[in-house]
Amino acid sequence: MRQLKHPDIDDVPLTAVLHALSDPVRLAIVRMAARQPDQPCSAFLSQIPKSTLSHHWRVLRDAGLIRQVSAGREKLNTLRKDELDARFPGLLDAVLASAEH
Amino acid sequence: MRQLKHPDIDDVPLTAVLHALSDPVRLAIVRMAARQPDQPCSAFLSQIPKSTLSHHWRVLRDAGLIRQVSAGREKLNTLRKDELDARFPGLLDAVLASAEH
């Protein structure tokens, strides 16, 4: 499996981050990733088809929200929290807190 | 001109707010509205066709971001900051601060 590209956080426009977070499935993924780092894709929303999830992973990766590293046949997903906090201070925390229902 | 509907802020999902903010034109409108309340639509982005802007106003209204009140033949636009802050604490401030380039 070829290496997936992660954008430099400084190249990510704010609107891309907001768009990535504006989908309920992706927001759910981000919330789970915020709780537990280094989770494989299979740990998320197993009732959703893999191809659909893979699409969302890509959107999240491209928006700089998630970093995926290969580990055997899995990919471990981690929220790029520190980088995001540095570029968009308070944004992620506010979204996560607001998403707590 | 008939009265425009503004949703109760508690009925607005977080994803709707994020989606409304994820468009560059709408984000620009919100930023301007954050600086000056009670601005007529004509004060915003005059180079964009009126019908396009009206569409964006509607999205912003439906997402609970902007309140429009009729004043003569104009509509004055005001960011629903206090309500948004109560429902999504810190979100708007983080977005506005991040949008400062």
Add this chain to the structure above:
DNA sequence: GAGACAGTTCGACAGTTATCGAACAGTGTG
């Protein structure tokens, strides 16, 4: 090597969205 497993890519489809000109509805002014 065969097969199970994790995740991506491809192609197709339906639904949504942004854009814009033209027509329209209220409102103020002469």
Add this chain to the structure above:
DNA sequence: CACACTGTTCGATAACTGTCGAACTGTCTC
């Protein structure tokens, strides 16, 4: 009343998006 002005509504169109099955790539295990 006629006209200018502000903003909405109505198509129409092109582009984008979410969803999903099928095929594929790479990895691990037996």
